Amino acid sequence: MRLESTGLTPQELKDMVNQYMVETYERYDFIAERAEGMYIYDEEGNAYLDFYGGVAVNSPGNRNERVVAAIKDQLDDIVHTFNYPYTVPQALLAKKICDTIGMDKIFYQNSGTEANECMIKMARKYGVDHFGPERYHIITAKNSFHGRTYGAMAATGQPGTAIQDGFGAMLPGFSYAEFNNLEDFASKVTEHTIAIMIEPVQGEGGVHPAAQEFVEGLRKLCDEHDMLLLFDEVQTGWGRTGSPMAYMGYKVKPDAVSMAKAMGGGMPIGACCATEKVAKAFTAGTHGSTYGGHALACAAAYASVSEIIDKDLSKNAYEMGEYMKKQLAKLPHVKEARGRGLLVGCEYDIPIAVDVKHGCLDRLVLITAIGNNVNRMIPPLIVTKKQIDKLIRIMRAAIADAAEKYYAMDMAS
């Protein structure tokens, strides 16, 4: 829908949102009306260069042609059915994903947080089935992010932040260990522990990749204690880090993995994949979802995943990610440019990330800020060197403005 067709002015539309919507987001002051490839267009036709990617979702590009065609095609046949008849998109997608990432089974969900709920439930059920009712405890990482529903929220290792504060007791059965610290994870294992769950690269936590030895060490620790290794690949999955799944880059296979975001190429879908042994924990009635496996979402996901694999967008993610980090590291005030593939964090020596984000927005480039020290770039995986050069030019200007403002405020205080 376009603004023009509503007869509203831009301000009237924004006022409507402010009046009627529960707002937990700090809105950017433009109306996103259209999108194509690396660009989002506002109601006046201004083109924003997109290093946000719908929060790491639009990996094959905004409104990727193949994804759009698959949605249109599926719309003419069936949109949604209950989960008892077989459907073609569910079947094709299941085989494509399992074959590509070396997993045996998939359970469809609708979002990242639900994919994690599914994975947590599967692990706990596996623990209880195999070792008795007290085997349900899961260790996750401090500073992790796993989602906003109760299980995923409790799994998120950020007590004392807005994510968990004020919601009463968290779901029991989780403890948090320091990311990239194998000894700390080992010290948290008890006779109740059934699994360790991590993001291969902590995204919302500031863009911190797991060290190779850490991931290998966790695999060994899990094997030694009959525990499951669970990877939350909601953000890292489907090409983002330079391989189809990040664990394939580490060459360390988890027992189960969650995914969402890029999987649907813009349509809401998530999933948990697992080995046969672990997936057997779910039998009739133990888990379900009305919309999980939605025909339209599965058709879009089949196109999205196929596009990422067929065009080898993982390779572009790796190459462009390396290039972006090198260029970012040359900018003033950059303490560290880090990440894996096109999940890139830029940390400053002064707290300017929010102002840099706004400075980029004013110059029609979209990036994210994590806290006030780190900007995160998670563009579609089709990004080019030329577009990265533009980002760097604009960030240089935004950093200069933000630093000037910071020092002026510092002098005044």
Ligand SMILES: Cc1ncc(COP(=O)(O)O)c(C=O)c1O
């Ligand atoms: C690693 C990770 N897990 C889970 C989630 C939650 O996904 P969703 O917002 O689709 O529920 C996110 C969202 O950013 C994420 O980055």
